[in-house]
Structures are given as structure tokens and as C-alpha cells.
Amino acid sequence: MRKRGILIVVSGFSGAGKGTLMKELLSKYEETYALSVSATTRSPREGEREGREYFFKTKDEFEKMIAKEELIEYARYVENYYGTPKAYVEKMLDSGKDVILEIEIQGALKVKKKFPDTLLLFVTPPSIAELKKRLVGRGTETMEMIESRMKRAAQEAEGMELYDYLIVNDDLKACVEEMHAIIQGEHLRSSRNSEFIQEIKEELRKI
């Protein structure tokens, strides 16, 4: 029954543990998932490799990609462009992999509008008290940085109900399994299997 992969957008509060979660999911189920690789105009940092961390583009190349609609979504931060190349995502989806895109809410909603089949997942800690505890616990952030993250979280929270599922990151291992179960369950949605339903109906008409 299953053929094509599902496009998944993961967003969530900074400090919710998205990064670790993705890493665990991709290493545990590496045959099932692929992480989308973004294109950017910023310069490669040490250790970054073309096509692994990013596809590195000149500003000119990037703007041509925009013009040719070769990007699923893009945004500009400070002086640089960041975007998701369509070709790479399509190739992975066609090979049957579920492709994960880690972007924030504005990007997520753009993707969903263009590709209504996209699955939107929102990673959240069990409570805001817990989120604050984790940020303070890192010991690397000033109170000002934490407060700015909290303000950002308040903005992001406004769109939480637009996501399909909430991933409550309490226990990492349990959370990886939950996320895997949600995505694999989604493959069985009737709306994702119209072709199979048509086949069954046609078989029954022939009897």
C-alpha cells in the first residue's frame, strides 16, 4: 500500500529539545527518515560540508532559485537567505522516505499551504516552568537571553493549535517512539490512501 514518504515539519519552543529528539529519531530509524538539507547564502563554517549541513549558494544563485520556484519556503535572516530546495525533498519523498523539515511557524504554515499533505508537529515541554528550568539549567544563558526566549515562545505558542500533533518532550526515548508512531500511523490515513481505496472498490465492482 505504502509508496511515497510524508513531508513533516517540526517546530517548537527553543529549549524544548527538538534537536536531540530529531537526532535520536534519525539515528534509530535511519531507513525511514531523511532530514531536509537547507540552502543558504551564508559562508560554510569549519567542518560543514556541502550537501550535508547546507547547500551553499551565492546570493545570485539563491535568488534564481526563488525566481524559478525551486524552494518550498525561504526566509531572510540578517543578511542571509535560508530555504528548502524542493528537488531534494521530492527526491527523498519519492524514494519512500519521510522527510523532516525543522522550521519555525511562519515557514511551517507556508509549507502546509503549498503542500496540504504536510504533517505539522509541535515539540513542547510538559510545562513552561519546565522549559524555564531547562534553559536556566544549561548555565550558558543570561537571564536576558532566557527572557527573550520566553517572549519568542509566547509568540510561537499562538500558533500551536495549527499544528496537527503535539509532541510533549518529557522523556526522550518515549518521545522518539511517540513521534515515530504518529508519523507511521499517518501513512494509514484514508485521505493518504485514495488510490488503494479506489483499487478495492474496482475489484469489488468486477465481482
Added chain:
Amino acid sequence: MRKRGILIVVSGFSGAGKGTLMKELLSKYEETYALSVSATTRSPREGEREGREYFFKTKDEFEKMIAKEELIEYARYVENYYGTPKAYVEKMLDSGKDVILEIEIQGALKVKKKFPDTLLLFVTPPSIAELKKRLVGRGTETMEMIESRMKRAAQEAEGMELYDYLIVNDDLKACVEEMHAIIQGEHLRSSRNSEFIQEIKEELRKI
């Protein structure tokens, strides 16, 4: 986050292995699921126990239940009534159990209309050829009986896309896990967690 159970309606072609699937699911995850017990006006058969196979009612009692809207859905077959008592289902849902209702499509759609949160699952074999093979393989049915089941299947198939998920019963054990994953994943739908989202938003407003 999780509090209340989900009401699940399971339908599917006769011969698709629904019964065995339910039995396996309920025995493997007995803490998680409860099977809804129907009320009926037919007489108990040998070995059937009140409140286990059915709640046995007189015609008069049953019609009073209808009048008082104490049934989620009901239907009349031949001379007898069959229906789903609301009180029992609500009690199980409140205790946190996911409650499974095994009924056919007309009933399923009535339940969904009354309780839009209901999860509709449709059990199907991987193909109609496979369904026919299974029915023939039983060796207990005449060709006429098989043909009548096939006609019935053709009617039921017309509503397949109205179900939320398809459970393709190919391998029993895998199928039990798929069904479990789908239902547990559903608990994490944003639309089922408005209260949690509100709590998060309020916590963030206070900061």
C-alpha cells in the same frame, strides 16, 4: 496531559479478521482498551453473561432507553434491537480507557455525527482477492454465502473514505501494533489537547 479515553469505532469487511484483531489488541493492552458492551433484546445464548457479551433488555426497557436517549446508536435486525448504552461508554472513557465499538458503517456515521471526536477505523484485507481466498479457505461457507458477503463488502466499501484510518490486515501481529500506534498517536492531536494548549499559553502570558 492525557486524561480522557477516545471513542473508537471499528468497521470492516466481514472476513477481514476484525474479531481476531480486536481480541489480540484487547488482550495485549488490556489496561488501555475496553470493548463497548451492547444492549440487546434478543435472548441470551448458552454461556453468555449479562454485562459481558451483552446487557440483556426487554423490548419495553430498550424502547425506554431509546426514548431517554440513553443509547449512542441502535439498530433493529429482524425482530431484535441492538444498541450501544451511553452510560457504560462514558464511564470507561472517564476512567481513561479507549473504548472500542465494533459496528457497521451506518452506525459508525451516526456515532461520529453525535460525537465528532470519535475515531473511525476501517479494517480491510490487502486486496479483495485475498478476502475471497480467506472466505473460501474457511471451508464453512457455500459459494452463495461468499457471494452475498462480497455484495455486502461492495456496499461497505462505498464509505471507506469516510473513516479516519485504514487498517490493512495482512499480518496480525503487525496490524495490532499499527492499530495501537494510531490510537495512541491520536491522543497527541492538537485538537484533542486544547486544554493543554490553553495552559501553556496562560503560563507564557504570566511571564
